[in-house]
Amino acid sequence: MRVALSFVSGGLFGIGLYLSGMTDTRKVQGWLDVFGDWDPTLAFVMGGAILPMAIAWQLTRGRKPLAGGTFPAPPKHEIGHRLILGSVLFGMGWGLAGLCPGPAMASLSFGGWGGALFLIAMGAGMMAAPKLSLQLDRLAARA
């Protein structure tokens, strides 16, 4: 059940990314390129995705997940250095290549060597993240 639901969810995510144009790095970089030929598509994608998700969050109230277990705890509100610095690093890479983790995986079958290379580098970055987090903690403690 959980595995099947995960496959369906991943599939929908992939179809949505593909149809919305978010697997095209030009459209993503176009959204970030406010001084160039700005492309607002990403805002529509975000808005479109947030709508069903907001309804889903409302539906979690007083219910249990279909496949058992519990829903995620209410969001934390602590804004730490990891959240800020991690997001800045992520944003820099996102701007550089126009790819973030979802579209990078979704375009694996048609993204060519460049897409594959990005995924390998992204995996390496993910492996380095725990150590980097500790380094950032040390820097933040000193600052």
Next chain:
Amino acid sequence: MQADWIWGLAGGLVIGLGGAVYLLGNGRIMGASGILGGLVDGSGRSTAGERLAFIAGLVLLPLLMTGLVPEKAATHVTSNAAVIIAAGLLVGAGTRVANGCTSGHGVCGISRLSLRGMVATVFYILAGGLTMAVLRHGLGVI
């Protein structure tokens, strides 16, 4: 080209539907970096099966779509290997340090009015925009 925003909105709704299935079905937040990252660093070993199933759907369904809507199959990824590697390292490390990316912090976080999700989204969009401004319009590198 005028239809881009309609495709964006329609695709976005499907993305949100995927997130809703993951949440209401499995009780989890659909975050691409977290689902993959848990496999890469071993922290998600106990849920490896569902993580792999999610990624299988995420890879295979777009492959199917390339047959149905072939005109959207172009990714236009840069051919500069150094840029690709730098970008991949930054995205991989950054999303794991921040504990989320465009799907987890962006779509799933903002939709539950999570302050962390909103702050993360502001910072990665600002950093991405600044990177474009400096490297494309300042230095002409990308």
